[in-house]
Amino acid sequence: MRTINWKTCFRLGVSVVLVYLCIYYWAYVSGFVASAFSAIVPLIIGCCIAYPMNILMSYYERHYFPRSQKKFVLKTRRGFSLVLAIITLIAILGLIFWLVLPQLGECINLLIDRFPAAMEKGVELLEKTGIVPEDIIATLSTIDWQSKLGDIAKVLTSGLGSAMNIVINTVSSVASTVTSVVIGIIFAVYLLAGKDVLGSQCTRLMKKYMKPEKYEKTRYLISVADDSFHNFIVGQCTEAVILGLLCTVGMLILQLPYAPMIGVLTGFTSLIPVVGPLIGGAVGAFLILTQSPIQALIFLIFIVVLQQVEGNLIYPKVVGSSVGLPGIWVLAAVTIGAGVGGILGVLLGVPVASIIYRLVREDLNKPKKSAIAANVTTSAEQPEPKQDKAPTEPPAPPAEKPAPAAKNAPLPKKNYPQKKNKHRR
Numbered sequence: 001m002r003t004i005n006w007k008t009c010f011r012l013g014v015s016v017v018l019v020y021l022c023i024y025y026w027a028y029v030s031g032f033v034a035s036a037f038s039a040i041v042p043l044i045i046g047c048c049i050a051y052p053m054n055i056l057m058s059y060y061e062r063h064y065f066p067r068s069q070k071k072f073v074l075k076t077r078r079g080f081s082l083v084l085a086i087i088t089l090i091a092i093l094g095l096i097f098w099l100v101l102p103q104l105g106e107c108i109n110l111l112i113d114r115f116p117a118a119m120e121k122g123v124e125l126l127e128k129t130g131i132v133p134e135d136i137i138a139t140l141s142t143i144d145w146q147s148k149l150g151d152i153a154k155v156l157t158s159g160l161g162s163a164m165n166i167v168i169n170t171v172s173s174v175a176s177t178v179t180s181v182v183i184g185i186i187f188a189v190y191l192l193a194g195k196d197v198l199g200s201q202c203t204r205l206m207k208k209y210m211k212p213e214k215y216e217k218t219r220y221l222i223s224v225a226d227d228s229f230h231n232f233i234v235g236q237c238t239e240a241v242i243l244g245l246l247c248t249v250g251m252l253i254l255q256l257p258y259a260p261m262i263g264v265l266t267g268f269t270s271l272i273p274v275v276g277p278l279i280g281g282a283v284g285a286f287l288i289l290t291q292s293p294i295q296a297l298i299f300l301i302f303i304v305v306l307q308q309v310e311g312n313l314i315y316p317k318v319v320g321s322s323v324g325l326p327g328i329w330v331l332a333a334v335t336i337g338a339g340v341g342g343i344l345g346v347l348l349g350v351p352v353a354s355i356i357y358r359l360v361r362e363d364l365n366k367p368k369k370s371a372i373a374a375n376v377t378t379s380a381e382q383p384e385p386k387q388d389k390a391p392t393e394p395p396a397p398p399a400e401k402p403a404p405a406a407k408n409a410p411l412p413k414k415n416y417p418q419k420k421n422k423h424r425r
Contacts (some may be wrong), residue, residue: 042180046187052233056085057192082192096268107258107287119143187275221359228323228354235322240267243277243310244316250306256299257291258284266303270310272346277307323354 021224060081065073104420160224191198244267251259266280281303291294325333330350337349 008214023245023386042183043187045184046191049184050188050191051229053085053089053234054192054195055080055230056088057081060084078193082189083190086189099264100268101260102256103287107290110290174211224358225351225355228351228358231322231324232351232354236271239310239314239318242314242397243267243270243306246309247303247306248279250302251299254298254302256288256295256302258287262287262299272343277303277310281307323350325350325354325357329353329357 057078058081062075064081068074122135128366192360196395206218210218244263247266248259248263254263262280262284265283266277269280269283270276272279281300284303285293285296288299323330330353333349333353334346337345337352339345341348
């Protein structure tokens with residue numbers, strides 16, 4: 001058994017005291033956590049902005065003179081790519097607001113102006129059909145719908161409080177939101193500009209204060225999460241562009257109004273998985289209803305058919321294959337995410353489910369340690385096959401070495417050939 005020393009007891013006692021204090025002073029603890037979270041909200045917004053911008057910036061970096069090794073190109077590659085990514089995002093958002101917001105406001109004003117006449121026509125249709133009793137028809141025909149619309153607006157505004165409180169609360173909320181977004185954008189720019197230095201610092205910290213096994217597991221988990229979120233964002237953007245183009249082309253063929261605006265709106269709302277195209281279709285039908293109810297009905301039929309094509313052909317091929325998650329789990333992730341976290345849960349449900357699905361799948365496919373050990377033991381126990389050895393001859397005796405010469409021994413005389421003397425006496 002493991003020995004218990006005073007350090008373990010001290011840590012246990014401190015942990016128990018801290019848990020007790022957190023439970024007893026839960027109101028103060030929750031308030032401190034809420035204030036701390038509100039303080040780091042701009043940093044969280046900056047991280048959420050930096051991640052999709054990093055995808056664009058990395059794309060521009062790969063295509064900004066990739067084979068050049070000049071100092072000017074190497075120094076300006078990161079900054080130039082970052083500026084291009086910011087300009088691209090601003091252009092996309094500006095195009096969406098420029099196409100959607102003005103026409104949406106015009107349609108709302110037109111609907112308010114036509115509301116009384118539409119209600120009177122509805123009452124006449126009910127009177128012709130004879131389904132509704134006559135006393136109810138008489139009551140509905142005597143209603144001044146224009147004044148009722150004004151009364152509804154007054155009730156809605158009076159339930160919100162005084163005008164001064166409304167103005168103060170609106171201005172403060174807008175100012176705090178704008179401040180948080182601006183700080184988040186600045187933080188995102190700093191993150192993207194120094195992401196290499198920040199990554200090396202995080203790596204050094206993890207290597208210093210984590211065990212090698214935990215460090216490898218953490219790095220692997222981060223790589224899986226990055227891969228899942230990257231593929232999800234790229235797949236959703238690709239699917240949104242395809243769906244928006246198909247919606248615009250189909251509406252132009254059917255000669256429906258507001259085709260470019262509704263196509264852009266449908267593509268933008270399709271960034272929300274599964275339920276996004278339905279939201280875009282509902283808003284588009286509402287806008288077309290101000291022009292013609294028959295055209296609105298035609299648009300609803302068209303958007304339902306397009307939704308079936310998108311759900312059965314486009315989305316599984318583009319997003320499902322990129323994320324690596326089956327369609328049933330995509331639907332389950334969207335449903336659970338919507339119930340837990342609303343729109344944010346819908347956005348994060350699919351990549352989180354993809355991470356869990358990939359980790360579980362790889363863990364199931366990984367061979368167990370016992371099976372590996374069994375294979376090693378069986379391979380070790382098997383005898384080696386006998387080899388037919390050829391008969392070998394006995395080794396030759398070693399050659400005798402000459403005995404060393406004794407010290408101060410006379411050198412042997414050499415018999416040199418004698419030269420013939422040609423001149424004899």
